[in-house]
Each structure stands twice: as C-alpha cells, then as structure tokens.
Amino acid sequence: MPLVLTTVTNGTVIDATAVQGYIDQIEYYLNENIDNGDLDTAPWVDSVHVFKPEFFGAPYPRTALTSGMTQYYAKNDSLYTAAGFHYNLGRNGALAIPGLQATLKIPQDDVRVKVLASFAAYEWGGSEVADEGGALAPSYVVADFHLHQDGTQLAHTGRRLYQSGETPGTVEQSLLGGMVARKQICIADYLEFDKGVHDIGVRVRVYEPPAVMAGYVDWKHVFVVQRNFVVDYHLR
Amino acid sequence: MSRVTQRELFEGAVATAANFNATLTSWNNAAGAGDISADNVREEGLDTRIFDVGSVKRTFVSTDRFAAGSLSGTGFTTTSAVYVPVNIGGNARIGPFDVSATYARLVVHASFLVRTAVAGESIFVELAYSTDGVTFASLPITERVFDGTVGNTPYSQASLEQSCTISTRVFGLSATTYVMLRARSAGGGNISINCVSLFGELFRK
Numbered sequence: 001m002p003l004v005l006t007t008v009t010n011g012t013v014i015d016a017t018a019v020q021g022y023i024d025q026i027e028y029y030l031n032e033n034i035d036n037g038d039l040d041t042a043p044w045v046d047s048v049h050v051f052k053p054e055f056f057g058a059p060y061p062r063t064a065l066t067s068g069m070t071q072y073y074a075k076n077d078s079l080y081t082a083a084g085f086h087y088n089l090g091r092n093g094a095l096a097i098p099g100l101q102a103t104l105k106i107p108q109d110d111v112r113v114k115v116l117a118s119f120a121a122y123e124w125g126g127s128e129v130a131d132e133g134g135a136l137a138p139s140y141v142v143a144d145f146h147l148h149q150d151g152t153q154l155a156h157t158g159r160r161l162y163q164s165g166e167t168p169g170t171v172e173q174s175l176l177g178g179m180v181a182r183k184q185i186c187i188a189d190y191l192e193f194d195k196g197v198h199d200i201g202v203r204v205r206v207y208e209p210p211a212v213m214a215g216y217v218d219w220k221h222v223f224v225v226q227r228n229f230v231v232d233y234h235l236r
Numbered sequence: 237m238s239r240v241t242q243r244e245l246f247e248g249a250v251a252t253a254a255n256f257n258a259t260l261t262s263w264n265n266a267a268g269a270g271d272i273s274a275d276n277v278r279e280e281g282l283d284t285r286i287f288d289v290g291s292v293k294r295t296f297v298s299t300d301r302f303a304a305g306s307l308s309g310t311g312f313t314t315t316s317a318v319y320v321p322v323n324i325g326g327n328a329r330i331g332p333f334d335v336s337a338t339y340a341r342l343v344v345h346a347s348f349l350v351r352t353a354v355a356g357e358s359i360f361v362e363l364a365y366s367t368d369g370v371t372f373a374s375l376p377i378t379e380r381v382f383d384g385t386v387g388n389t390p391y392s393q394a395s396l397e398q399s400c401t402i403s404t405r406v407f408g409l410s411a412t413t414y415v416m417l418r419a420r421s422a423g424g425g426n427i428s429i430n431c432v433s434l435f436g437e438l439f440r441k
Contacts, residue, residue: 003267005260010253022260029267040238040273051280066284067292108289112299112437114345116401132396136310136351136428144307155306158431159349159399186401188347190301190435234296 002038003029060103068234075099075227077120083224085143087206094146094153094203099227101201106233109194113233115147115187117202118226122182123163125220126209132162132181142219143206147187150198159185163219193233200231238271300330301435302417311349311430312419319362319374319418322348322429330436331414332369335407339441342406344375346417348432351397352384354425359384361419361429363402367410372418378404384425399431406436 005022008014054064062071075081075098083097100117123142133139140163147157164181187202209219243258245251265271304324305311312322321327328346335342344363352358362379364372384396406413417434421427 002269002271003263005263007257007260008253012253014251014256026263034272037269038267038272040270042273044274045277045282046274048279049274049277049282051283064284066287112296114435114437116345118401136313136353136426138351138397154303155308156303156431156433157347158305158307160307160397162397183398185399186347187399187433188345188401188403188435189303189433190299190345190437235292 001029001033001035003033068232069104070233071102071104071229071231073099073102073227073229075225077226079223079225081225083227085204085206085222085224086220087208090204090206092205092208094148094205096148097145097202097204097224097227100224100229101199102229102231104193104198104200104231104233106193106195106198107235111193111233111235113191113193113200113231115189115191115200116228116230116232117147117187118185118228119202119224120182120184120226121145121161121204121222121224123161123219123222126163138162140219141207143204143222145185145187145202145204147189147200148203149191149200153203154189157187157189159183159187161185161222202229238266238273238276240266296437296439298333298438299436300333301433302326302328302330303433303435304328305349305429305431307431309430311428311432313426313428314419315421315424315426317420317422317424319360319364319420321372322361322417322419322432324430324432328417328432328434329369329414330416330434331366332412333406333415333436333438334411335409335413335438336411337440340407341439342413342415342436343403343439344406344415344434344436345401345403346432346434347399347401348417349397349399349430350382350419350428351430352382352421352425352427353396354384354421354423354427356423357381357383358421358423358425359419359427360422361400361402361417363404364416364418365406365409366414366416367412369412369414372414372416375404375406375415378402384423 056062142163143161145159147154241262243255312324333342359382363375365375366372419429
C-alpha cells in the first residue's frame with residue numbers, strides 16, 4: 001500500500017512521539033507493506049535484474065533458470081561406466097538405464113518437456129550370427145528400448161537391438177564375426193506434464209534368449225554406453 | 237524515478253514546517269501507488285522464487301506434435317520412388333505455425349526408426365515444409381540416407397534397422413507454415429518408417 005506521511009504546518013508540535021510515528025510508518029512500509037499496487041506497471045524488469053542461472057553438478061547436473069530448467073546427463077564409452085543388463089535381471093520387465101533417467105519437479109500444469117536421448121548399445125557374450133532378419137520382419141531381437149513417462153511406456157518411442165556375431169573361430173570371423181553389432185540409438189520426444197514430481201527415462205527390456213542348444217543361449221548381456229540424456233522444459 | 241531525498245537539518249537553524257515537509261513529501265512521492273520501478277531493484281535482485289506461476293512471458297508461442305507407431309506394428313511402408321508423407325494413422329505433419337515475424341524461429345525435431353532389406357543407399361527421409369498444408373517442398377539439409385545391407389554370408393543381414401533424429405529451424409516463411417516427415421525408396425524395395433515423434437516449438441522475441 002502507498003506510504004502517506006502527514007505533513008505539518010508552522011506551529012505544529014513535533015515531539016518524540018510524532019517523530020517515532022513517522023519512523024514506524026516508514027519501517028512498516030519498507031519491511032512488509034509493499035504490494036503489487038506499488039509497482040510501476042510499465043515494463044521495467046530486465047535480465048540484469050534477475051538472479052543468474054544456478055548450475056548444479058553431480059549426481060543430477062542441471063541448470064535452474066527463471067523461465068525453465070535443463071537437466072543433462074552424460075556417460076562416456078568406457079566399460080567401467082557401461083550399464084549392463086541380462087535377461088535374468090528383468091524377466092521381460094523394463095529396467096531403467098542409469099544415466100538415462102530424470103526426475104522433474106514441475107510447479108505448474110501443462111508444462112512442455114523436450115526429451116533427447118542418445119546412446120549406443122550392443123549385445124555381447126552370445127553365440128549366434130549377426131542377423132536382423134530379412135525384409136521388414138525383425139528376428140533375433142535381443143532387447144528393446146522405450147521412453148517411459150511416469151512408468152508408462154511410450155509405444156511410439158520404441159527402438160530395437162539385435163544380437164552380435166558368434167565367437168570368432170576363423171580368420172574371417174576374427175576380423176568380422178567377433179565384432180559387436182553395435183547400434184547408435186536416439187529418441188526425441190515432446191511431452192506434457194502437470195504440476196508435481198515426475199519421472200522420465202529410457203528403459204530396456206531384454207528378451208528371453210532361445211535355447212538352441214542344451215544349456216546354451218544365443219545372447220548374453222546387453223551393454224548401454226555413451227549415454228546422453230537432456231531434458232529441457234519451460235516454466236512460468 | 238522512486239528516490240527519497242531527505243532535507244538536511246543543521247544545529248542552530250530554525251526548524252520550519254517547510255523543512256520537515258520537504259522530507260515527508262519526498263517519501264510520499266517515492267512510495268505512492270506505482271512508484272517502485274527499476275531504480276529500486278539492484279542487479280540480480282529478483283530471485284526466481286518470487287515470480288508467480290504464469291508471470292514470466294513465454295519465449296515460445298505455439299507448439300505441435302505428431303507421435304505414432306509401435307514396435308508391435310510395421311508402421312509406414314512404401315516402395316514409392318518419389319517422396320510421400322510418412323503416414324501412421326495420419327500424415328506425420330505439424331502446424332500451422334506463424335513464422336512470418338522477423339524474429340520468429342520454428343525449431344523442429346523428428347525422431348524415428350527406419351528399416352529396409354534393400355541393399356545400398358535405399359531409404360531417403362527428409363523434412364518438408366508447406367505454406368498451405370497441401371504442396372510441400374524440401375527443407376534444406378534435412379535429408380538423411382540409410383543403407384540396407386543383405387546377404388553378408390555367413391553374417392547374414394545386418395545394419396537393416398536404424399534410428400535417427402533430424403533437428404532444424406525454420407524462419408522467414410508464411411503465417412501458415414506446416415512441416416512434414418516424408419520418405420522414398422531408391423531401390424524400389426519396401427521400406428519401413430516406424431515409431432515417429434515429430435514436434436515443433438515456435439519461438440518469438
């Protein structure tokens with residue numbers, strides 16, 4: 001509320017009580033009584049007036065801005081940081097891939113979230129030939145990947161991984177057969193969230209290997225490396 | 237301007253009403269309705285937490301998204317030698333966006349899964365734009381080419397299926413700009429596009 005100090009005329013007695021009254025009014029105004037009606041309605045807030053973005057490091061690196069938030073995760077190509085999976089881990093369940101997950105604290109409804117996931121994946125340790133199937137029919141699918149929004153699989157974000165070649169037994173195979181059938185995979189999507197805490201991330205489902213020989217399976221482990229995950233959303 | 241100037245008082249000087257009132261009026265003029273402005277806020281003095289929901293002007297003014305397909309289906313298939321719209325329950329098309337303003341920028345992302353058994357450079361995928369939603373033309377530098385490799389005995393088929401994300405920006409077009417994902421087959425064989433997410437954000441200054 002506006003501050004209104006009563007003016008005086010010659011002859012008005014100004015004693016300690018009067019002076020303290022003025023001071024109290026000013027204190028009250030400055031400390032707690034300024035409201036939106038006291039602000040100039042013409043546009044005057046510029047970027048220099050706004051506190052700079054805040055950058056946070058591990059384990060959830062992110063940039064907090066006035067108008068939004070960006071979260072970004074990156075893991076390199078090292079086997080030491082690879083995310084490894086086996087069918088027995090999930091038993092047809094979708095497992096969250098470390099480094100490709102984000103938890104969002106959304107303060108309002110109808111927030112648009114841009115999600116970009118890029119990573120490489122390969123199967124290793126199996127015993128079959130590299131074969132993705134002929135024509136449009138896939139075969140020897142080892143695993144699939146999907147974005148999940150609050151635990152719900154987004155079908156339109158599906159990606160597949162196929163098995164690698166057999167264990168090298170000849171010179172030719174040593175040159176080619178032992179190479180892993182590595183896939184570079186990317187998923188981008190644009191999602192909408194309401195107010196609250198939400199999860200978004202890429203999950204992998206490793207398929208049950210067919211036992212073509214007794215005690216022998218066609219594929220073994222799935223490794224996910226070079227993981228990059230960027231989540232960007234606008235607020236306010 | 238919202239500044240307070242206090243009238244100085246000197247020992248021994250006559251205290252007049254005018255002297256006191258100069259200070260009081262200065263306060264009243266600085267702290268009236270609508271008087272607080274940029275002069276009263278220091279640099280970086282406004283914290284993110286004080287802004288109410290909906291109080292910050294959005295930098296994007298419109299959005300649109302097309303999302304379709306699943307691994308359980310074939311998605312979109314074609315043998316067409318000329319570009320045709322990717323169609324999974326409808327054409328993969330977004331818009332209209334008004335990108336006619338000087339500072340308008342439309343940022344587009346298209347993410348999809350592509351597959352064929354045709355050898356060589358057999359699949360062409362690109363983004364195209366239209367100003368009427370009917371006639372589309374290529375968006376420069378968005379074309380992507382994919383191989384299908386077959387008969388690699390004894391290693392059989394590999395490199396048949398790949399994922400891709402195309403990102404670009406569009407500006408200087410009409411107030412009714414559409415963007416489409418389309419594909420063609422170079423070898424005449426059947427190609428498949430599946431699991432498509434096409435979305436755009438229109439930013440304006």
